[in-house]
Amino acid sequence: MLSPGSGNTVIKSKLISRRMFLLTAAKTVVLVGLVGRLISLQINQTTKYKSLSDKNRFREWKLAPERGIIKDFYDKEIASNKPLYQVHLIPENAQNLNQLFVRLKGILNITDKKISYLKRLINKQKPWEPVVVSDNLNWSEFSRINLFLHELNGVEPIVSVSRTYPDNSSAHILGYVSQISAKDLKTKKYLKDLSVPGMAIGKTGLEKKLDKDIIGQVGFQRYEVNAFGKRIKEIQITEGQIGKSFKTTLDYEIQKYANELLEDKAAAVCVMDVYNGDIVSLVSAPTFKPNAFVHGLDKDYWNSLIKDGKKPLTNKAMSGLYPPGSTIKTLVALSALENGIIKPQDTFRCKGKIELHGEKFHCWEKKGHGIVNLRKGIQRSCDVYFYEIARKLGVDRLSETAKEFGLGKQVLSDFTEERSGVVPNTKWKKKFIGQNWYIGETLHSGIGQGYFQSTPIQLCLMTAQIANGGYEIKPRIIFENKKDYLKDYLDFKSKNPQETLPSELLVKNLNLKPLFKNQKNINIIKDAMFSSSNEPGGTSYRHRIENPKYTFAGKTGSSQVKRFTEAQREAEVKQTDLDYKDRDHALFVAFAPYEDPKYAISVVVEHGGSGGSAAAPLAKKIIKKVIERHDLRKEINYSKGGSV
Numbered sequence: 001m002l003s004p005g006s007g008n009t010v011i012k013s014k015l016i017s018r019r020m021f022l023l024t025a026a027k028t029v030v031l032v033g034l035v036g037r038l039i040s041l042q043i044n045q046t047t048k049y050k051s052l053s054d055k056n057r058f059r060e061w062k063l064a065p066e067r068g069i070i071k072d073f074y075d076k077e078i079a080s081n082k083p084l085y086q087v088h089l090i091p092e093n094a095q096n097l098n099q100l101f102v103r104l105k106g107i108l109n110i111t112d113k114k115i116s117y118l119k120r121l122i123n124k125q126k127p128w129e130p131v132v133v134s135d136n137l138n139w140s141e142f143s144r145i146n147l148f149l150h151e152l153n154g155v156e157p158i159v160s161v162s163r164t165y166p167d168n169s170s171a172h173i174l175g176y177v178s179q180i181s182a183k184d185l186k187t188k189k190y191l192k193d194l195s196v197p198g199m200a201i202g203k204t205g206l207e208k209k210l211d212k213d214i215i216g217q218v219g220f221q222r223y224e225v226n227a228f229g230k231r232i233k234e235i236q237i238t239e240g241q242i243g244k245s246f247k248t249t250l251d252y253e254i255q256k257y258a259n260e261l262l263e264d265k266a267a268a269v270c271v272m273d274v275y276n277g278d279i280v281s282l283v284s285a286p287t288f289k290p291n292a293f294v295h296g297l298d299k300d301y302w303n304s305l306i307k308d309g310k311k312p313l314t315n316k317a318m319s320g321l322y323p324p325g326s327t328i329k330t331l332v333a334l335s336a337l338e339n340g341i342i343k344p345q346d347t348f349r350c351k352g353k354i355e356l357h358g359e360k361f362h363c364w365e366k367k368g369h370g371i372v373n374l375r376k377g378i379q380r381s382c383d384v385y386f387y388e389i390a391r392k393l394g395v396d397r398l399s400e401t402a403k404e405f406g407l408g409k410q411v412l413s414d415f416t417e418e419r420s421g422v423v424p425n426t427k428w429k430k431k432f433i434g435q436n437w438y439i440g441e442t443l444h445s446g447i448g449q450g451y452f453q454s455t456p457i458q459l460c461l462m463t464a465q466i467a468n469g470g471y472e473i474k475p476r477i478i479f480e481n482k483k484d485y486l487k488d489y490l491d492f493k494s495k496n497p498q499e500t501l502p503s504e505l506l507v508k509n510l511n512l513k514p515l516f517k518n519q520k521n522i523n524i525i526k527d528a529m530f531s532s533s534n535e536p537g538g539t540s541y542r543h544r545i546e547n548p549k550y551t552f553a554g555k556t557g558s559s560q561v562k563r564f565t566e567a568q569r570e571a572e573v574k575q576t577d578l579d580y581k582d583r584d585h586a587l588f589v590a591f592a593p594y595e596d597p598k599y600a601i602s603v604v605v606e607h608g609g610s611g612g613s614a615a616a617p618l619a620k621k622i623i624k625k626v627i628e629r630h631d632l633r634k635e636i637n638y639s640k641g642g643s644v
Helices: 006-044 046-057 095-106 112-124 141-147 182-187 205-209 252-261 299-307 325-338 374-379 383-393 395-404 427-434 440-448 456-467 487-495 503-510 518-533 566-570 609-629 630-640
Strands: 058-063 075-087 133-139 153-166 177-179 200-202 218-225 231-240 267-273 278-284 348-350 352-357 357-360 370-374 553-559 583-593 599-605
Touching: 075 095, 075 141, 095 112, 095 133, 095 141, 112 133, 133 141, 141 153, 153 374, 177 231, 182 456, 200 205, 200 553, 218 503, 252 267, 252 278, 252 609, 267 456, 267 609, 278 609, 325 374, 325 395, 325 456, 325 518, 325 553, 325 583, 352 383, 352 440, 357 440, 374 383, 383 395, 383 440, 395 427, 395 440, 395 599, 456 518, 456 599, 518 553, 518 583, 553 609, 583 609, 599 609, 609 630
Parallel strands: none
Antiparallel strands: 058 218, 075 133, 075 153, 177 200, 218 231, 267 278, 267 599, 348 370, 352 357, 553 583, 583 599
16 A cells, blocks of 8 residues: 555656656657768768868859950051059958958048048948959059068968050041950940950040950959958969950051141041052040049049040040031032033133022122133132023032931941931921922032031042042941052053043942032032132142142132121121131041042141131141151052052
């Protein structure tokens, strides 16, 4: 018989046994879990943790590709590369960003403003994405960073390459490079795998046009670091590929020369081979410093550029729009001849003005030019003569001829800066202005005013196609070798140096199409241009060159900025009496040598007044320089199959 307390003892014993069992089971479960975890860590996740370990031990870095070189026609480098020393920062590798920036400030002397910018940038990016702390260090700064690198966790010193330009003479046509923006990454698919911190891409000009081919391929560098993050061993390096290099048709010496002549002006120059369309020179003034854009533009310099009334950032040769003025008279006359409106000997009397529907249309010569035929009309640039021709011709037929000769459309392809201009006609006005055309506007068009808008490169193309006998050419700025390109032409000229090239040979060798019906008409225009530059009374006679090697045939022009009032005409106010901004733009187009045309030129001087006084003297100097270098250019073309 159990004692009174024995039942409780048994119950307690059973409870203890049950608890011991549960505790043991729990311990077993925990143990199994721990073992399983260890097995998982040692076997299943070895790769993961080895990777994390390697991440601490090894680093990988993208190497910016080297851009291809841009050269002039004579293989002078006009856009090249130089070594670049940078400092990058990977935020996730930094122990304390604030302390790190304090240390960097002491070493590199970076400003608080720059530090604030970097912090904002870091907050926007992923922690593993590097940011550029300093983009263009000198060797002393770069050495100091490497000396203290063991104290700078997350900091990476980088040796890269940077774009550089020998001078500013070709700034507008070459363009410039600058760092990749977020917009660039979204809009340019070819940058997807190329983005490297601090890498620059083409923003304007040839740098932008050629960017996809010239930018190159990214390289990679893998190296081992110690506990302080200092490099101790290079593991692997995959060299990037330099981008494709390009040879242009530009003559660097002519570029420099023209730029020097235009130094204090707002102006543009274009020089073109009249047969193959090679752009020998394309200069806009004032220019700018393309090197200043490579590493981030100084605020003061940027403000000076955008506040400059002469607009140094505008490529005036390709995007400057000007009424062609009297330079268009060559096409007005040609169109009238082609359409049978006039004959060369037909005359009009210029009394200094005409009236039409109560409106007065003035000639630049107040007293008039008297009896004028086509040759004298171009030579003296008689406005009344061309009012009469334009009235008979009509704006639509004039428009058709102007477009055939290159006005109203882009001359070069894939340049976002180039503008098309305006060649007005009845349909154009109805479409864009919503009004009918009236006859007075035709008269204005006949002297290149009114709605007409053209670029200097278009005027150069127009002149080149007159010079070559009226054949269409395709201007180019990237040189391409074409063997036997002009074999028949060269053979013919060597045997018949004084004769005009038969049209069938020209068409055959250059694959050019005629822009006119009767070749005699183009010769009439060329002769009239000769008289304008080389005979007394011609508007550019003062600037003639009598040496037949350099003799040019040209046409002056003025683009009206502000219309003269009747009171100003009566007072005989001159352009020099006006405020600078109210003066006409001065224009001049020409080709040379006259007997055997090789090059065409256009010059525009903003607010220069008269084309004969402001633009023609510049063209004279540039033409002489170009022809002096022709033999050298011809020698290269003979060997590589280019132009004459």
